[in-house]
Amino acid sequence: MRRLAILPLLLLMTLLFPLREAAADTNVARSATPSASYTSTWESVAAINDGIDPPRSNDTVNRRWGTWPQTGTQWAELTWPATQTLRSADVYFFDDGGGVRVPASWKLQYWTGSAYADVPGTYPVAADTYNTASFAQVSTTRLRVVLQSGQGSVGLLEVRAFAPDTGGGTSGWNPPASLVTPLDEVWRHVESTYPNPYGFRNYGWDQIMANRGSINYCVRWDSSATVTAAQRDQIHAALARQFKKWMDVMAGHNGWPYAEVPLKVVGWAVRDRAQLQWSDTSVDVYVNNIRENAPQCAEPCGRFFNQSGNYPNCPGGASHHYDMSLWLTAGFSGGAGGDWGQRVGSEYYMSNLNTASMHILLHEIGHSFGLDDFYDWTPTGVCCFLMKAGSATSITDFDAWMFRDWWRHLKSRYGL
Numbered sequence: 001m002r003r004l005a006i007l008p009l010l011l012l013m014t015l016l017f018p019l020r021e022a023a024a025d026t027n028v029a030r031s032a033t034p035s036a037s038y039t040s041t042w043e044s045v046a047a048i049n050d051g052i053d054p055p056r057s058n059d060t061v062n063r064r065w066g067t068w069p070q071t072g073t074q075w076a077e078l079t080w081p082a083t084q085t086l087r088s089a090d091v092y093f094f095d096d097g098g099g100v101r102v103p104a105s106w107k108l109q110y111w112t113g114s115a116y117a118d119v120p121g122t123y124p125v126a127a128d129t130y131n132t133a134s135f136a137q138v139s140t141t142r143l144r145v146v147l148q149s150g151q152g153s154v155g156l157l158e159v160r161a162f163a164p165d166t167g168g169g170t171s172g173w174n175p176p177a178s179l180v181t182p183l184d185e186v187w188r189h190v191e192s193t194y195p196n197p198y199g200f201r202n203y204g205w206d207q208i209m210a211n212r213g214s215i216n217y218c219v220r221w222d223s224s225a226t227v228t229a230a231q232r233d234q235i236h237a238a239l240a241r242q243f244k245k246w247m248d249v250m251a252g253h254n255g256w257p258y259a260e261v262p263l264k265v266v267g268w269a270v271r272d273r274a275q276l277q278w279s280d281t282s283v284d285v286y287v288n289n290i291r292e293n294a295p296q297c298a299e300p301c302g303r304f305f306n307q308s309g310n311y312p313n314c315p316g317g318a319s320h321h322y323d324m325s326l327w328l329t330a331g332f333s334g335g336a337g338g339d340w341g342q343r344v345g346s347e348y349y350m351s352n353l354n355t356a357s358m359h360i361l362l363h364e365i366g367h368s369f370g371l372d373d374f375y376d377w378t379p380t381g382v383c384c385f386l387m388k389a390g391s392a393t394s395i396t397d398f399d400a401w402m403f404r405d406w407w408r409h410l411k412s413r414y415g416l
């Protein structure tokens with residue numbers, strides 16, 4: 001009987017092993033920022049890494065990236081905040097049977113740090129399916145899909161870029177060798193200049209952990225302008241997109257428990273209700289509750305005022321609480337950020353709703369998670385990064401590792 005029992009087990013292992021191998025590659029495309037040589041105004045380059053598997057090459061349902069009427073060589077690219085190790089990629093071509101067709105040929109290029117280099121491989125061209133290119137492993141922050149047009153313009157519906165899940169990558173504390181010294185300097189600077197870095201308990205980290213993986217915002221509309229429902233939703237979407245850039249730095253890293261951190265705007269604060277041109281009740285509205293000479297959402301609902309995480313006097317209950325405020329001030333240039341949220345100019349925000357990296361806001365969100373300014377010193381060997389104001393306009397590898405360093409030092413407070 002014992003011998004018989006072994007046989008099914010061996011069979012099971014044989015069957016499972018190839019499946020486990022196949023599942024070991026992770027699609028890292030979704031944490032990248034997409035860009036392209038050209039995008040038709042009615043299409044969207046965001047389509048290429050939105051995670052939606054297209055139903056067919058002539059996708060009339062989901063957003064698409066297309067270059068009509070441009071022809072010749074066109075490209076779309078994924079840029080990551082941190083170095084990725086890649087060993088295969090899938091592309092799904094857009095082909096509407098008219099002006100946009102599958103390409104005559106395509107190839108991948110990766111960024112070496114100073115130039116684009118071709119990725120040697122075979123590049124199949126088929127409609128209505130993913131086309132897979134496998135290649136020797138490359139480590140890079142950018143992967144470019146270069147398309148040569150054939151019978152029409154070209155386009156893509158989705159790009160997947162796969163990294164081997166070897167337990168390496170950024171799953172643990174393993175910053176690139178060149179960043180070890182500057183990261184060490186930054187953390188020692190934090191310890192010597194922050195009044196209470198380990199005792200303070202209202203970092204963005206604490207807020208997300210208290211909510212079990214989400215974040216709530218109040219918009220402080222510190223302006224006399226009116227706001228339509230569409231603008232309200234765009235303000236929310238832009239904030240969520242920018243916040244996600246920092247959260248993507250953490251996905252899968254060093255015990256961080258959340259692949260996604262949903263962001264909800266639960267409240268709006270204004271001077272005059274008539275400024276808000278909607279009548280639905282999707283957000284709480286707080287009228288003429290003035291603090292710091294600006295409207296704010298009710299204090300009993302704010303995490304800043306209730307750091308225990310309990311909101312007994314919040315009218316809608318705890319689900320209507322807000323962790324941070326997005327404070328948008330007319331005529332304000334520059335920014336401010338802290339555990340209470342972020343403050344930027346309302347004109348800056350409204351004119352950058354669709355900007356890939358709203359860098360002032362990103363910088364201020366960094367402060368909300370503990371990251372410091374670098375007005376008076378620069379860590380060894382790093383010139384340009386988001387938290388050194390004016391030197392970079394997106395989250396760099398160094399910013400990403402400084403961010404992860406905060407998690408490394410705080411995670412034990414959550415039992416992780």
Ligand SMILES: [Zn+2]
Pocket residue numbers: 363367372373389
């Ligand atoms: Zn700053």
